[in-house]
Amino acid sequence: MATAIKKKKSLVKNLVRFSVNGTAVELEIGTLPHQVETAHTLAHTLRETLGLVGTKVTCDNGACGSCTVLMDGKAVLSCMTLTVECQGRSITTIEGLADPETGRLDPLQQSFIDHTAFQCGFCTPGMIMSAKALLADNPSPTEADVKEALSGNFCRCISHYQVLRAVMATAQGGE
Amino acid sequence: MAEVYRFIGKPTRRKDAVEVVTGTTQYLDDIRFPDLLHGKVLRSPHPHAIIKKIDKSRAEQLPGVKAILTWQDVPDWKGGTPRVVRILDRKVRYVGDAVALVAATSAQIAKEALGLIDVEYELLPAVFDVEEVMKPGAPQLYDELPGNIVTPGTPAFGHSCLTEVVMGDVEQGFREAEVISEGTFGYENIPNPIPPEPPGAVAIWEEPNRVTLWVSNQASYLDKILLFHVFGKKVEVRTHGAACGGSFGTKLMSWQVQTYATLLSRATGRPVKIIFSKEEHIAAFVLRPGSRMQARVGMKKDGTVTAVSGTWLVDTGYYSATTQAQVAVGCGEIQLMTRCANWDLKTAIICTNRNASGSVRGFGGQELKCSFIPVLCLAMEKLDIDPVDFIKKNYVKPGDGYFWRDGLWYTYRGIDYSDAMDQGAMRFGWREKWQGWLKPSSVDGSKRRGVGVGVHGNADIGEDSSEAWVRLNPDGSALLYSCITEHGTGQRSNYVKMVAEVLQLPMERVTVTPADSLINPFEYGPFGSRGTYAIGSAAIAAAEDARRQLLELVAPRLDAKPEELETVDGVVFVRDSPERKIKWGAIGYDRTVMGYGRFDPDFTLANCMITFVEVEVDTETGKVDLLQVVNTTDVGQIIDPPGLEGQLNGCLGSSGIDSALFEETILDHSSGHILNANMIDYKWRTFSELPPIDNIVLETPVASHRFKAIGVGEVATSPGPMAVLMAVSNALGVWLHEYPVTPERVLKALGKLPAMTRTGGAQ
Amino acid sequence: MKPFIHINALTVAEAVAALAAYDGRARLNAGGTDLMGLLKDEFLPEYPQAVINIKNVAGLDYIREEQGMLQIGALTRLSDIASSPLLRERYGALAEAAQAVASPQIRNVATLAGNLCQDVRCCYYRYPRHIGGPISCARKGNGPCLAVKGDNRNHAILEGRKCFAVCPSDTAVALALFDGQLLVAGSAGERRIAVRDFYTPLGNQLGKDELVREIELPAITASTRQTFHKFTLRKPIDFAVVSVATLITVVDGVCSDARIALGAVAPGVVRAAAAEEFLRGRTIDPASAARAGELxxxxxxxxxxxxxxxxxxxxxxxxxxxxxxxxxxxxxIVHDKCPHVKTK
Incomplete structure (x- = not known):
């Protein structure tokens, strides 16, 4: 078996390239501390390798939505995504929403502030990313659309009601 | 009429709002430390066993492993109440109990090392039921706790800590009763509040005897004190409270993970971080206590309760830290909701071989009432008493008395909540929907609707002590020293708001110190609903003290007496001739003014929350849907409307209302495994299933502090579960007394389940 | 997660070759939403040596009609199935089943074949290693099925034998309704397996070197009525407690064809043959519907x-x-500003 493993290793690409918040990222694949291991999740890489700790990990098992990021515009769970499989992808995290030039918050972020759409705030980045994916796809969602888009996001404080208001207020034709 | 304030009562932006929405809030796991090691815990596969042998040699060989600690390597430090729980013990007492600790250069290496530790166990019989565990010959968890009965009372509440409710003459009371109801009911689904951020700690040990910890807790100063005692009073402890990603009371019980990090840092000389996985969080952290009550209630036709007797058994799992405190508070709370002269209610706390129960929002009272109210309901049904009338009649009124947690008698001097109850009932449409006991409010084919109501209140709003300083700076800003972590209630911002109101400074010019125990005065922490009154009082007093000193300092410069002065926006002026004014800077660039405030416990005020629910039961599938929730309360004065709304909406989360609907921790009663230690199988409320919630909040000024406000956040979860059971029973027309109301239980109650099953029987 | 060798397969042949080379010690990764849990919780006796990424295998992401057959590529994402106008119109039960899976984030990456091949959700089988697990059981070839004497609230009521874990796939229920076939590629070439025969008492029919390449469904006459009902304790996230898919053709008020598939009640998908037979030629009314349920x-x-x-x-x-x-x-939900403040 050992030879088989060795043989297979040659198939492994030793670099993975993708973009995070518009910035190209090139990471070596390997087992040294600065490298990305094959078993690293995108959540781990974002937080531990790239220092983007705005993406939160709650269940680390695909059930709660806290670690939601955008991959090519779609909401995905970064805890269930292998970094080595992100080759060529475009990732957006909570750190990528505010205007990089002016620092101006995304309207969705501003609306979350205006509606106090959080309590402990731990689930908030994931909520905002799920809502962001929805609004990019459907700028004028109904309340039912918002609930559906956020249905995979856990919040234990019950910020849901204020979040719904915040998202609806941001949506075109919202309040 | 509530007063109009500049900030109080108005929605203001949370001080941490931008950080929260940009992901820059620093929760524990977000703080970076140089040279950090990662800790992991090896956990027992057996519910009860002696460790015969541990061989860590293979694990020690793994590159990157820096320390492995077993029971043989750790000091004889103990926690729990009483102090019988070792950090690592020769004995394991539940599936998931700590067996060994590993520190390594990465979390993955630490985890791998766990698999290389060889442990030989001698298995012991295990026990999971509160009544089984008290029988003669039952397995004993601790030598120190014969019969597995935990020593009653907690030293924290003094030598006369409340452990029972005994007064009057119950025999006489039962003779006066027109109906006596009796039964044994439980709230034993041990639900878990599961805040999103898992428990954890980072420790940096400094020889010979100092440790600095970064903690995630709603009460980080208390960690310092708890750990000081766990560490045999020989270690100097400093805590930094990070932003807390939810606690709901549970993270008060972080002493174990904090101690693990401390010992690993001591062993390695490096900072050590331990963050529990979600599986550990659910299977090896804190559950609600299991509650089973055998009770007898005497009642008159007018709803007067003439006597209550019974025994409350509380299952605390493998150890108790706060359960005695929960029993004490629960015993107080049952009196708040049941005005009765004759009591004989005994309690016992029992250890079983499962993950520990402990501090959770609702703190004893929710558990007790979920078991007790069914007995009240039986009596009310016989007498045809509307439960809203009962609650109105029996909730504590000004001038009533009760024994509180310290065993002393207090006379209630708060408000009468009858108005709030009426307002809530009106909003809910109670009078229209209530058709009598065991009668649905409406029926549509197989769908039957029912209504229920629950009540909860707590005199903890003035519990424990708080201290604060307020420093006035010559630049016209103020700094509040208060050891408060933000755990979701918005209280850090609310104290800023109170200080800003006292000093008439824009909120932007008031800040609050980080929750560092080194720089801040004593703070018990925002537990229960004490934040608004207790902590608020200290902050207000500190601000008032600072203001007084400031005015005294500058009065000569304005040629006025201090009491003739006002200050607004960093300018002091003479009230009657505002043109005579001077900036705070007049005190000199080389001076600050420091005010001090303190709050001492006051158990004479109580809050109250009433929750109305309507459910729809599908009698063909057993599914129960929550259709509507109305919460009603009176807070004296709202401090922050959106923050309060969040707290009240929280009734659905953190094992509140939903602990009657679908939340439960599933324990295998033969093996001791928690079978749903993940966030798919542990159910939580989603965006797809949000019932309308109405929150009715009255503002009747309360004699608390200058803003006449009291806190209510904690209790939002508590009245709901019993209201759901009542509503489902009414919808079905038969009693359903088990939590949660699963389809299986509903169908069984309706007699729809066949008796034919295969062999075997789960508990 | 523990380390593993990571292989990027770019063709079906490469994936099959890699599977063959690892002889049962490699796992395919498509959407990853089931595999990651398996790797993280380490509940199996053996940890996979390799993970074969098949996300980038070209040409396996399609929904198309060929010669009257509907063909769906193995890597077609559930979100695409749920929103496909073609499926919505003609194979509505499948679109509904896909929409009923997990959460939006999961459906955005999870694939149809992955949904079919996911491992069971039994609470004993999946008990995580790091909190005192894993637990041995019949499915792991070591001991009895613990659900029989333990907590079996989610387990099989039909056809349970060695193992009472139920098939967790929602889409399998709909596919069995349509008499769907799996096109399976392996070292020995391709073969077809009917979805309703795919699941075995302890797993599925795939060999160590096989993977699902395509799912094929026979043509459906446009006038059928299809449903997919999934019972859960709460709406998203949950696996089915019970699911039922039906396809009914009614001609002149009489049922000419009835197909019924039941999910989460057995180790595989169950086609209710007796009930189907009973309904054919009858009028569907409350009495016959109830009778079909009994059967x-x-x-x-x-x-x-x-x-x-x-x-x-x-x-x-x-x-x-x-x-x-x-x-x-x-x-x-109520949209006005809460709380409703009543000032005295």
């Missing part, structure tokens, strides 16, 4: 805690036949 569950032998699933299955089937909507539309 569909006639063989049920519940364990200690799961008899309730029989009632739910019967009810779901009856309601599906009678055309009840699966669940009431989500209600709007």
């Amino acid at each position: 569909a569950l006639a063989g049920a032998r519940p364990l200690s805690k799961n008899a309730y699933k029989i009632e739910i299955a019967k009810t779901l089937l009856k309601r599906a036949l009678l055309g009840h909507p699966p669940a009431k539309p989500s209600q709007g």
Whole structure:
């Protein structure tokens, strides 16, 4: 078996390239501390390798939505995504929403502030990313659309009601 | 009429709002430390066993492993109440109990090392039921706790800590009763509040005897004190409270993970971080206590309760830290909701071989009432008493008395909540929907609707002590020293708001110190609903003290007496001739003014929350849907409307209302495994299933502090579960007394389940 | 997660070769939403040596009609299946089943073949290593099925033998309804497996070197009425307690074809043959619908805690036949500013 493993290793690409918040990222694949291991999740890489700790990990098992990021515009769970499989992808995290030039918050972020759409705030980045994916796809969602888009996001404080208001207020034709 | 304030009562932006929405809030796991090691815990596969042998040699060989600690390597430090729980013990007492600790250069290496530790166990019989565990010959968890009965009372509440409710003459009371109801009911689904951020700690040990910890807790100063005692009073402890990603009371019980990090840092000389996985969080952290009550209630036709007797058994799992405190508070709370002269209610706390129960929002009272109210309901049904009338009649009124947690008698001097109850009932449409006991409010084919109501209140709003300083700076800003972590209630911002109101400074010019125990005065922490009154009082007093000193300092410069002065926006002026004014800077660039405030416990005020629910039961599938929730309360004065709304909406989360609907921790009663230690199988409320919630909040000024406000956040979860059971029973027309109301239980109650099953029987 | 060798397969042949080379010690990764849990919780006796990424295998992401057959590529994402106008119109039960899976984030990456091949959700089988696990059991080849004497609320009421874990796939239920076939590629070439035969008492029929390449469904006449009902304790995230898919063709008020598939009640998907047979040639009314439910569950032998699933299955089937909507539309919540403050 050992030879088989060795043989297979040659198939492994030793670099993975993708973009995070518009910035190209090139990471070596390997087992040294600065490298990305094959078993690293995108959540781990974002937080531990790239220092983007705005993406939160709650269940680390695909059930709660806290670690939601955008991959090519779609909401995905970064805890269930292998970094080595992100080759060529475009990732957006909570750190990528505010205007990089002016620092101006995304309207969705501003609306979350205006509606106090959080309590402990731990689930908030994931909520905002799920809502962001929805609004990019459907700028004028109904309340039912918002609930559906956020249905995979856990919040234990019950910020849901204020979040719904915040998202609806941001949506075109919202309040 | 509530007063109009500049900030109080108005929605203001949370001080941490931008950080929260940009992901820059620093929760524990977000703080970076140089040279950090990662800790992991090896956990027992057996519910009860002696460790015969541990061989860590293979694990020690793994590159990157820096320390492995077993029971043989750790000091004889103990926690729990009483102090019988070792950090690592020769004995394991539940599936998931700590067996060994590993520190390594990465979390993955630490985890791998766990698999290389060889442990030989001698298995012991295990026990999971509160009544089984008290029988003669039952397995004993601790030598120190014969019969597995935990020593009653907690030293924290003094030598006369409340452990029972005994007064009057119950025999006489039962003779006066027109109906006596009796039964044994439980709230034993041990639900878990599961805040999103898992428990954890980072420790940096400094020889010979100092440790600095970064903690995630709603009460980080208390960690310092708890750990000081766990560490045999020989270690100097400093805590930094990070932003807390939810606690709901549970993270008060972080002493174990904090101690693990401390010992690993001591062993390695490096900072050590331990963050529990979600599986550990659910299977090896804190559950609600299991509650089973055998009770007898005497009642008159007018709803007067003439006597209550019974025994409350509380299952605390493998150890108790706060359960005695929960029993004490629960015993107080049952009196708040049941005005009765004759009591004989005994309690016992029992250890079983499962993950520990402990501090959770609702703190004893929710558990007790979920078991007790069914007995009240039986009596009310016989007498045809509307439960809203009962609650109105029996909730504590000004001038009533009760024994509180310290065993002393207090006379209630708060408000009468009858108005709030009426307002809530009106909003809910109670009078229209209530058709009598065991009668649905409406029926549509197989769908039957029912209504229920629950009540909860707590005199903890003035519990424990708080201290604060307020420093006035010559630049016209103020700094509040208060050891408060933000755990979701918005209280850090609310104290800023109170200080800003006292000093008439824009909120932007008031800040609050980080929750560092080194720089801040004593703070018990925002537990229960004490934040608004207790902590608020200290902050207000500190601000008032600072203001007084400031005015005294500058009065000569304005040629006025201090009491003739006002200050607004960093300018002091003479009230009657505002043109005579001077900036705070007049005190000199080389001076600050420091005010001090303190709050001492006051158990004479109580809050109250009433929750109305309507459910729809599908009698063909057993599914129960929550259709509507109305919460009603009176807070004296709202401090922050959106923050309060969040707290009240929280009734659905953190094992509140939903602990009657679908939340439960599933324990295998033969093996001791928690079978749903993940966030798919542990159910939580989603965006797809949000019932309308109405929150009715009255503002009747309360004699608390200058803003006449009291806190209510904690209790939002508590009245709901019993209201759901009542509503489902009414919808079905038969009693359903088990939590949660699963389809299986509903169908069984309706007699729809066949008796034919295969062999075997789960508990 | 523990380390593993990571292989990027770019063709089906490469994936099959890698599977063959690892002889059962490699796992395919498509959407990853099931595999990651398996790797993280380490509940299996053996940890995979390699993970073969098949995300980038070209040409496996399609929904198309060929010669009257509907073909769906193995890597087609559930979100695409749920929103496909073609499927919505003609294979509505499949679109509904895909929409009923997990959460939006999961459906954005999870694939149809992955949904079919996911491992069971039994709480004993999946008990995580790091909190005192894993637990040995019949499915792992070591000991009895613990659910029989343990907590079996989610386990099989039909056809359970060695292992009582149920098939967790929602889409399998719909595919079995349509008599779907799996095109399976392996070292020895391709073969077809009917979805309804795919699941075995302890797993599925795939060999160590095989993977699902395509799912093929026979043509459907446009006039069928299809439903997919999934019973859960709460709406998203959950796996089915019971699911029922139906396909009914009614001609002149009489049922000419009835197909009924039951999910989460057995180790595989169950086609309720007796009920289907009973309905053919009859008018569907409350009495016949109820009778169909009785027939569909006639063989049920519940364990200690799961008899309730029989009632739910019967009810779901009856309601599906009678055309009840699966669940009431989500209600709007109060939108005004809370709390309602009443100042005295």
